Amino acid sequence: MTAKVAPNLREIPVTVVADDSFAVVANRSAQLEHEIAEHPDRFRVLTGDRPTGPLHLGHYFGTLANRVRLQRAGVEVFLVIADYQVITDRDSVGNLSGNVRELLLDYLAAGVDPTTATIFTHSAVPALNQLMLPFLSLVSVAELHRNPTVKAEAEAAGGRALSGLLFTYPVHQAADILFCRGNLVPVGKDQLPHVEMTRLIARRFNERFAAGAEVFPAPDALISDAPLLLGVDGTKMSKSRDNAVELRDNEDRTARLIRRAKTDGERTVSYEPHRRPEVASLLLIAALCTGRAPQDLAEEIGGRGAAALKALVTEAINEYLRPLRKRRQAIATDPGYLRQVLLEGNARANQIAEQTLQQVRSVMDMAY
Structure with missing residues (x-):
């Protein structure tokens, strides 16, 4: 469902993607696969994971193998290890540094090539997170309430207070995608509203602050035909349920x-x-x-x-x-190599984020 930019936030609701709209997105996704095969250099993918535990078979066949496929096809891939998002619904960070290391190991073992992919952590890229401020001004509280992820978490909370970070999660995700001007986001059907929110923020920013010039592209969703794999207990595979074969298992x-x-x-x-x-x-x-x-x-x-x-x-x-x-x-066995991969990825992400933020400040007349 594609909305037009309007002066009033309330005129553009962000809703769950309807079946007829999904058909349009699916057709566009199929077209994108042909374009990727012919001109992979035109695309930049942003995707990633929360470092809350090791990846398992569901992650591998659902997303990780597809990232490796796109990278090998010649698409530029950015992978965010979303460490800030760990505390959206948790009271402590747990063994965060250890989980970041395990996630990085899973990426590299699965075939992600750090010489062409940019692997970085949220917390190491301040300029990315600073984009949250102007982006938050572009969405209404009602629109955030309507986001399916926020709605689901609010219902699951059972009256418990929703953290501000979780409530604004869709906007943070938009910052992840737009800081590097990602124009392709591999998602399942349930994540399409997040891509639509990102597209909406990109269009509103361009219209309101840049006089219609394209500072940010409106990214396309690349529909992932990810298989639904059940854990050994018959429920969905999950890091927290101890019901899945982890990639690191013997x-x-x-x-x-x-x-x-x-x-x-x-x-x-x-x-x-x-x-x-x-x-x-x-x-x-x-x-x-x-x-x-x-x-x-x-x-x-x-x-x-x-x-x-x-x-x-x-x-x-x-x-x-x-x-x-x-x-x-x-x-x-080579912890120095792991540190170097992350240092180089963080450095590149910072360079791009600073350039993006500088342009944002300029078009918002904040370059003092």
């Missing part, structure tokens, strides 16, 4: 986790996502790791039951992740 722990994976009482294995979601998710994991169709894997297992299914999934995961885990172990 093969024995992977086997133990898969052995306790929830299935059902039927002996014959079949791929029926709606009727048998737990069995289907295990088959999908094996399919992603082997490059085979989940239906074919189900037919191969047939009536040999859940034990045979879990054995196949365990072997598929361990075989697929073996090279990644080997790289991860090797990189982890």
Whole structure:
């Protein structure tokens, strides 16, 4: 849903993306894939993660593998380790430096190339965060309330006070994307309102402060057809639920986790996502790791039951992740290299953010 810039904030509501609007975005996303194949140098991607724990298979097949794909295609990739966002819904930072290190290890082990990708942390780039101030002036409280992430967190809080940082999270995310003039944001359908908020802020800034000149591009969403993988307890894979195979796990722990994976009482294995979601998710994991169709894997297992299914999934995961885990172990032995990757990424992000902030000050008549 694309809104036009108007003088009054209340005239432009930011809402959940409707199905007909999603079809438009999906068509545009397909067109973008063709453009990426032909002219990858025209695109700059911004994406990232909160350092709240190690990444798992859901992260890998949902986002990380796609980032590596885009980088290898020639797209410039920026990865933010969103350390400030850790405290949006938490009372303490926990082992933040350790989690940042683990996240960086996962990125590099998965194939992110730090010589062409920019990996940086929120807290190390002051100019990025300073963009929050003018950007906050461009959205209303009502629009922030309508953002699906903010609404969901408010409902989950059950009356507990919502932090100001969480409430303004969509604007912080816009600053992440726009500070480097990112024009491509890989997202799932549920994240489209965040991209729309960013597009809205970019257009409003250009119209109100830059007399219509394009200081910030309105980024496009690149729809990610990320598979929904369930954890071993049958719920969505999550860092906090201890229900997922982490990229850093060894093969024995992977086997133990898969052995306790929830299935059902039927002996014959079949791929029926709606009727048998737990069995289907295990088959999908094996399919992603082997490059085979989940239906074919189900037919191969047939009536040999859940034990045979879990054995196949365990072997598929361990075989697929073996090279990644080997790289991860090797990189982890060189903490100086990890520090250097982050120092260089932070330095580049700072350089770009300072240039952007300088231009923002100029067009806002704040260059004293």
